[in-house]
Amino acid sequence: MNRQKIANIIDRKSRSDWMCTAYDWFMVLTILVSLLPLMFMGTYKVFWFTEMASTLVFIIDYLLRWGTADLRSNNRKIAFLFYPFSFMAIIDLLSILPAVTLLNPAFKLFRFTRLLRLTRVLKMFGISSKVRLFMSILYKERQVLSSVLVLALLYIFVTALILFNVEPHINPYTGQPTFRSFFDALYWATVTLTTVGYGDMCPVTDVGRFVSMLSSLFGIAVIALPSGVITARYLDELRKEKD
């Protein structure tokens, strides 16, 4: 097994090769294993071993990528020097760092940096090309979509401001506090406009309820406008492809 073959496997250049697919799935599994401690409340002994194993895999992966850096940039030896400063290399390095939690479990949240590795997973499933299609649609309609977004955010700000000032601080029916801060009001306004409607905060005054009703009706327009814009543009792309 020479260096060229390793480079091919790591870089997903020979997709028909079963080793390439196996390596991809193995890395996905390792990422999931490395995130295990984040999915449980307590800290179990076994996590020490999973952390050990996954970090080891990440280090080997990092070294393999570094060791074949020249093959990916036309055999220029200088690539070894620049590789550690490339975007993906920094992400890979960040996914190794959380291993310090082996020393002190308090650094648990460091592991979130490993989520960045999931961008590699997207490439693996061939999704990045579709994401690029979505991005190009969003880019072509950026003016319209950003206008809808700004209007929606402004609407959220205004309704939050109104609700925060007309609603009592204590819900008269349950005795529970309603909005504790302006951020709570913003949270409520967003949850209403997007028609999620948890119900953990509800307007109790008639003015507040009237604003809610307007918000929920306006929310339909907020759903309808981007849907329409994206549909129209996608249809356009579909037709261009055909011609």
Added chain:
Amino acid sequence: MNRQKIANIIDRKSRSDWMCTAYDWFMVLTILVSLLPLMFMGTYKVFWFTEMASTLVFIIDYLLRWGTADLRSNNRKIAFLFYPFSFMAIIDLLSILPAVTLLNPAFKLFRFTRLLRLTRVLKMFGISSKVRLFMSILYKERQVLSSVLVLALLYIFVTALILFNVEPHINPYTGQPTFRSFFDALYWATVTLTTVGYGDMCPVTDVGRFVSMLSSLFGIAVIALPSGVITARYLDELRKEKD
């Protein structure tokens, strides 16, 4: 009444025949009757009789289909041998088996196999042709739609991971536990992204609420993208049909 006529009635070959329609509706009714015990909490005496009757109908239906198997495959006698191993025959057999609950009511959940018989109901209402149309649209756009799905699932995973780690285990306002396991967090993230928003679990920290707000806004894109894709493709099919 000869075997050929029975085969026609069972197989819905002569749709204009009133006996064919009557048989279909009778089978739908029998399925509903056979599911009755699943729709009540207690166990009533009358269910023993409904179970008896519906199982009898299923057995007769099974035997009739088996007995006319040769007529459906160009009169080849060998069809009698192969019929019990066909997909629909296995489903039919599975719908007879739950009758063991007559002996022991603990096997109540066996009856769910009878839901598979409902696929026959779809055929009856002529829906399977429409389902095939939807399926062909979904198939043609499988790459785009599966990309949206994978992105949505990834987003659900990431938000669940964040919420599970930033939220306290006990809701400080109600004293109730929040997320009991990582699965609870996944459930919450799905319910938020799809804008259902039950409200049985709600973020209480500011970080959690901010993630909720992003999720609910992102949820609109998750609704808008598939809508757009399906609309564009359906419009395309409509036009093809016309030309």
Added chain:
Amino acid sequence: MNRQKIANIIDRKSRSDWMCTAYDWFMVLTILVSLLPLMFMGTYKVFWFTEMASTLVFIIDYLLRWGTADLRSNNRKIAFLFYPFSFMAIIDLLSILPAVTLLNPAFKLFRFTRLLRLTRVLKMFGISSKVRLFMSILYKERQVLSSVLVLALLYIFVTALILFNVEPHINPYTGQPTFRSFFDALYWATVTLTTVGYGDMCPVTDVGRFVSMLSSLFGIAVIALPSGVITARYLDELRKEKD
């Protein structure tokens, strides 16, 4: 003021006439006034007068329509005989009947028949022509839309059946009963699939929550499919109009 003019005003034949518009608005107001007792919890003295007045108006309107029945059907005298059996005349008569509540307030719910009069209001705002447009779109796509509806109803039935059997009868966290009957489960399933998500009933088992997650994701398709179908057909109508 001759009979012809009254017929014109009542039948909205001369829309430019201000009396015609005034009469329409007066009738809308009368309907609202006649429904007033349904909008308050207690029974107030004043409702006796509003009931009296609105019933009087309905009776006069009924007599005027009957008295000009011949003018609307080419001056044939026989129209007087047939008019009371026409669809709209029966609705008008039904809106007079609730006046018996003047004798006994227990017949309060009789007043709902007056809601049928609101169909006249739709005509007044010129909405019935738009409703006809929607209806023609729904009719042309009836096969696809009814298939989506049947599939959705079947899905609601199946998920309700599963949830009703896997969920405990008592919520272990709140001590409250969950589904009291199968109808409750159907209600929950509908509210989830349509992404309303009240949260008065929530799944507490992992199986139930998994079904919820699938339902809410499937709910997006249930929104996307009819949207797509209606959009495509509306676009088609728009183009036809242009050619």
Added chain:
Amino acid sequence: MNRQKIANIIDRKSRSDWMCTAYDWFMVLTILVSLLPLMFMGTYKVFWFTEMASTLVFIIDYLLRWGTADLRSNNRKIAFLFYPFSFMAIIDLLSILPAVTLLNPAFKLFRFTRLLRLTRVLKMFGISSKVRLFMSILYKERQVLSSVLVLALLYIFVTALILFNVEPHINPYTGQPTFRSFFDALYWATVTLTTVGYGDMCPVTDVGRFVSMLSSLFGIAVIALPSGVITARYLDELRKEKD
């Protein structure tokens, strides 16, 4: 710095000029600062200073706009006279008035008039041109969209009326009151039809729940129809632009 340059900066005529952008952002910041007291529950000492400062900025802005009024209307001197009665000038004046809260904090809600100034922010982000595009789409489809709206409002009214009369006044399971007034029922009906579904008010009777189920299913049509109409029209505009 002459008067012409000030007029250019204020009126956003020279968008490439960095001073123009800086002035815009400074005004946005000032509006936010002036709204600060509305975003906190208590009244803090510091608000006296922010109120002072923001009012001062608003006064200067008002005077600068008045002082350059002639330059914006072809150097006619009479513009000085008419300017204070223009729409935007009145809004600007209204945003100065809330400073009276410096004397008495009870007039806190006066500050809402400052939200009107946000219309200037929309212009700044170039959104007003997009808003005009949306408006033209909504205008062209006004008949269809207003019909959907009237139908939706009528549906809300009818379902609210039914629920208000069939639901008990006290929730039998929680002992809490349900609908306190008809307005509560209207609020509930709107929140259901738009699929927000807070869950603070829930139907408890079977009739009420059945109406809820119909409402939530009907809600999908209410989302689908405007989406379809807007999409179709937007697609049309896109095509016109191309030709």
